[in-house]
Amino acid sequence: MDSALSEPPARTPLADSAETGLKVVIVGGFGAGKTTLVRSVSEIRPLNTEEVMTQAGVGVDETAGLTTKTTTTVAFDFGRISLTDRVVLYLFGAPGQERFWFLWDRLFSGTLGAVVLVDTRRMSESWYAIDRLEHHRTPFVVAVNRFDDDVSAFSLDEIRQALSLPGHVPLINCDARVRSSGKSVLIALVDHLYELAMARELTP
Numbered sequence: 001m002d003s004a005l006s007e008p009p010a011r012t013p014l015a016d017s018a019e020t021g022l023k024v025v026i027v028g029g030f031g032a033g034k035t036t037l038v039r040s041v042s043e044i045r046p047l048n049t050e051e052v053m054t055q056a057g058v059g060v061d062e063t064a065g066l067t068t069k070t071t072t073t074v075a076f077d078f079g080r081i082s083l084t085d086r087v088v089l090y091l092f093g094a095p096g097q098e099r100f101w102f103l104w105d106r107l108f109s110g111t112l113g114a115v116v117l118v119d120t121r122r123m124s125e126s127w128y129a130i131d132r133l134e135h136h137r138t139p140f141v142v143a144v145n146r147f148d149d150d151v152s153a154f155s156l157d158e159i160r161q162a163l164s165l166p167g168h169v170p171l172i173n174c175d176a177r178v179r180s181s182g183k184s185v186l187i188a189l190v191d192h193l194y195e196l197a198m199a200r201e202l203t204p
């Protein structure tokens with residue numbers, strides 16, 4: 001297995017110097033890679049509430065284009081990553097199916113920022129996530145999870161236009177399987193939160 005796609009070998013304890021904990025929610029459409037992202041970056045064994053997809057979900061969950069997906073999150077995923085000795089992110093991955101969207105508003109409680117994970121094969125499924133975050137006035141970044149079988153090759157500019165994203169919302173590419181790529185997404189979110197906080201301080 002490519003080492004870049006494997007789990008990090010060490011699961012480190014929380015540093016004694018950690019003083020700032022930030023709650024981050026990862027949202028997006030069904031099958032966009034939220035569980036994979038939490039699993040790849042978490043420095044602890046992540047809590048997953050995945051269940052095997054059964055015949056009962058046929059006609060309820062929209063699975064078009066997800067021929068290899070066999071499990072689904074039914075509550076939320078939880079993980080943790082220390083960006084620095086002082087800054088720790090607590091990650092909550094929200095379920096993507098419409099029947100679990102009622103959980104989102106509760107997950108957003110106390111959240112300082114969010115990541116919207118986009119699958120360009122099913123881009124319309126990102127609309128609800130963006131709408132709810134804007135409704136809650138929760139800052140967010142958008143990460144495009146580039147799947148191997150995605151032949152669309154939309155540019156970031158095209159994706160920004162399709163999602164009607166304002167220019168101030170960061171939009172980046174990622175590979176949710178790769179720890180360094182997922183960490184870059186989270187750093188982009190923290191940078192965005194910092195810039196927004198500084199802008200508020202400078203506003204008379």
